[in-house]
Amino acid sequence: MKRRTFIKLSAVSAAGMVLPLQLEGDVAAAARLKPSTLITPNADFYILQIGEPAELDAAAWRLVITGLSEKRIPPLRLEDITAMASVTAMRTLKCIGDPIGTEQMSNAVWKGIRLRDLLEKVGPTPEVKVVVFRCADGYHTAIPLEDAMREDTLLAYEMNGEPLPTEHGFPIRLLNPGHYGTKNPKWIMNIQLAKEHESYWEKRGWDPIANVKLATMIGTPSEGEAIPGGKVYTVSGAAFDAGNHGGIKKVEVSIDYGQTWEEAEIWAKDTPLAWVLWKWNWQVPEKSEPVEIYARATGNSGVTQDEIGIQVEPVGATGYHMIDAAIVMP
Incomplete structure (x- = not known):
């Protein structure tokens, strides 16, 4: 039997109260995600x-x-x-x-x-x-x-x-x-x-207002990673808008240069003032070839990231995050 764990999160009720939320998940699977936890440990928080x-x-x-x-x-x-x-x-x-x-x-x-x-x-x-x-x-x-x-x-x-x-x-x-x-x-x-x-x-010369723009980050795979062909690989990351677009509505992933998009699962979230964590299980083709993986987010305001970024009120969005990787066969 696989070892399992409960990942402790928190959620905000309609009344504004912070409520405990638990997601059951496989320990090994969670460890393969990046970020792998909703809360960043102090030692890992950027400085x-x-x-x-x-x-x-x-x-x-x-x-x-x-x-x-x-x-x-x-x-x-x-x-x-x-x-x-x-x-x-x-x-x-x-x-x-x-x-x-x-x-x-x-x-x-x-x-x-x-x-x-x-x-x-x-x-x-x-x-x-x-x-x-x-x-x-x-x-x-x-x-x-x-x-x-x-x-x-x-x-x-x-x-x-x-x-x-x-x-x-x-x-x-x-x-x-x-x-x-x-x-x-x-x-x-x-x-x-x-x-x-x-x-x-x-x-x-920096922006005097410094509003956070709608942004998405791919954590896995990393740049240049070799991805095994013929298997399921979990693409994962985070998205954030600091509430400037009403929070994150959805995250999508593309592996065909943005021609089609697949909606990812948002597996951890709290308030719009905190990031959301997402993942997408990809059935990798059975052939060796380079691949570009794109990720984009849509805010609750309806604004969606595009390839080069957009300028809209009250604050815009960054361009897609793109990762170059390679599918490899044994």
């Missing part, structure tokens, strides 16, 4: 910053809120923040500079506070247009005040049930849904309420 990670002492760290506010509050200790009403949520982060199909995209369960709960303690004045984040590594960025006041914009202090690892922003980082990692700063030291701000990457 990117402008320099070395900032190593901060929790006992000495303080968060200072400055700028255009109705009142001032003393610098906040970490324990002041963790004592506030907390929120636990699953979120995927993706790098703005991530070439199509590479792996600077990961998913975790985070715990923190709503940013608006903190800002309401000081009261932004009517002149405030942006909220600026200044970080211990010298990085700085800003988001619109209306984004900062959204219910799902968080200051996170835990990641997958553990205190934020140093490389992921200990003790506090921002989770700004719908936006690439440039707008989710780490090692926050100062929050400033301002009329305007030119952020670190905007000064260097």
